[in-house]
Amino acid sequence: MTTLGITAPNQPAFSRRSLISTGATIAGALMVAGSSGAGPAVAQSSKLKVVATFSVLEDWLRQIGGDAIALSSIVPAGGDAHGFDPSPDQIARLADANLIFEIGLGFETWLDDMVAASGTTAKRVVVSDGITVRALTEGEAHDHAEEGDDHDHGDVDPHIWGNVQNAIIACKTITAALGQNDLDMRSTFQQAHDAYIGQLSALDRWVKGQIATVPADQRRIVTSHDALGYYTDAYGIEIVGTVLGLSTEEAEPSARQVAELVDQIKAADVKAIFPENVENPQLLEAIASEAGVQVGATLYTDALGEPGSNGDTYIRMMLWNTTALVAGMLGEAAPTTLEATPDLEASPTTPGS
Numbered sequence: 001m002t003t004l005g006i007t008a009p010n011q012p013a014f015s016r017r018s019l020i021s022t023g024a025t026i027a028g029a030l031m032v033a034g035s036s037g038a039g040p041a042v043a044q045s046s047k048l049k050v051v052a053t054f055s056v057l058e059d060w061l062r063q064i065g066g067d068a069i070a071l072s073s074i075v076p077a078g079g080d081a082h083g084f085d086p087s088p089d090q091i092a093r094l095a096d097a098n099l100i101f102e103i104g105l106g107f108e109t110w111l112d113d114m115v116a117a118s119g120t121t122a123k124r125v126v127v128s129d130g131i132t133v134r135a136l137t138e139g140e141a142h143d144h145a146e147e148g149d150d151h152d153h154g155d156v157d158p159h160i161w162g163n164v165q166n167a168i169i170a171c172k173t174i175t176a177a178l179g180q181n182d183l184d185m186r187s188t189f190q191q192a193h194d195a196y197i198g199q200l201s202a203l204d205r206w207v208k209g210q211i212a213t214v215p216a217d218q219r220r221i222v223t224s225h226d227a228l229g230y231y232t233d234a235y236g237i238e239i240v241g242t243v244l245g246l247s248t249e250e251a252e253p254s255a256r257q258v259a260e261l262v263d264q265i266k267a268a269d270v271k272a273i274f275p276e277n278v279e280n281p282q283l284l285e286a287i288a289s290e291a292g293v294q295v296g297a298t299l300y301t302d303a304l305g306e307p308g309s310n311g312d313t314y315i316r317m318m319l320w321n322t323t324a325l326v327a328g329m330l331g332e333a334a335p336t337t338l339e340a341t342p343d344l345e346a347s348p349t350t351p352g353s
Contacts, residue, residue, distance in 0.1 A: 048182050049122075051097045053108045054081045055304040056161050057127065057170075059314045061101060063196045064175055068185045074114075077304045077312065078277060081107060086114050094118035099181060101174065104128045107158035125177045127170040128160050134229050159302070162231030164204035164318060168197055199344040203315055206342045207322050211235045214329045221325060222265055222273035224284055227301035237325070240268045243284050258287060265291040272296035272328030277305055296328035297335055310338050 047070040052058035058073035065071060074090055075081045094100065095118045102108050104126035115124070134157040160166040175193040179186035211219065219237045221228075226242050241261045243253060253261070265273065265287075273288050274296040275281035281295070288295045299321050300311030311317035316338065323335055 048178065049096055049098045050178075051094060051100045051122070053100070053102045053111060054079070054302075056314055056317075057101050057103065059304060060127075060167065060171055060174055061178075063314075064171060064189055064192045065178055066188075066192060068182070068188060069178065074111075075303065078306050079303055081302055084110055086110060090114075091118045094120040094122065096120070097122040099177060100124045101177070102126055103158055103160065105133060105156050105158035105160070123177075123181070125173065127173045128158070129173060131160050131166050131169050133157070133160075134233060157226070157229045159227045160230055161314065162228055163234040164200055164207065165234065166230060167314065168200050168204075171196060171200070199315060202342065202344045203318055206344075207235055207318060210322050210326050211237065214326055218269075218271070218329050220268050220270050221329065222261070222270055222287075223299065223301075224274070224276040224281075225301075227276065228299075231321070235322075237329075238268075240264050240270055243287065252283060258290075262287060262291045265293060271331040272334070274299050274324065274328060276301045277303060277311065294328070294331075294334070297324035299324060315344065316341075 047068060048065075050061060050065060050069045050071050052061050052071065052073045054075040055073055055077040058071065058077075061069065061071055072093055074086065074093070075084050091114055094115060097120055100111075100115070100120070100122045102111060102124060105128050115122075136155050136157055160170065171193060175189050178189045182189075216236070220240050221232070221237060222241050222243075223239065224243050226239070228237075228239065231237070232239050241264050243261070270291075270293055272294045273284060273291075275284050275298045277298055277300050281298070285295055297320075300317040301321075304313065304317055305311035310320040319341055320338055323338065327333065327335055
């Protein structure tokens, strides 16, 4: 199987066994450095050292924590959390962290070993707590089990950020955790949270309004893998099929499965199928050609885009994905840029408004 995951350039990937031994080496080096006597001569930052597991979480934390936290992300923008293997530098980054924020629900299958290897005492915060988790449909669960995958999510879908209401709940969890661990900055975190929730609430209304411009019988899509279940459930779109299952690490479909998907696309009169920013689009493009439909604009699903891209923040990601999906479902040409965006800053800042 060809791995489609993206790892940081010029950094070696590690197996689970070598990850543990690498962590032990790093821990020893940190102990030596800590006993050298140089510590007191270096002023230590009073900022919370915060680690996000991937780019969407990193953006939520940046919006709320701002300059008051020292923030880093394990899987960078454009990286694939499903196919991720940590580097020694990334393991070491966890060693002196105060807080580690994760999605949970089996999304970061590598995190337990990474934490153990680093020796960190950081508190782990699971932002999916309090969110109504989407259970896999019978078809999704069957496809996932049939194709096989080392990255097992069980019977739940971990891609919670597809529904903006879930982002609002996750940001409340983030704000509470930051405030509990830095009492002096609690009110600052809360103010930033309230302003950001105002924007997210306006974004949620905007997405619903845009999807409503598509006739109900045309709200059907095909994507690379099952990362949009929360989005489609929340905003009234049917996923006719996916090229892969829940994980980008799952095996490519057989010729029979491809033929069945092509038949489904034709039968459902799907107008476009959509590649994703963490995927190789070649197979999807071949399926689109066989089915006689257009390839839509690339969606941002399991990761934000690189800085300056159409999806370099969570809000821009949702704006872009919605713009691209609406154009594709209507049979219009795929957009190439976010030419106009709604004024989310003018929205009320009261949470839940």
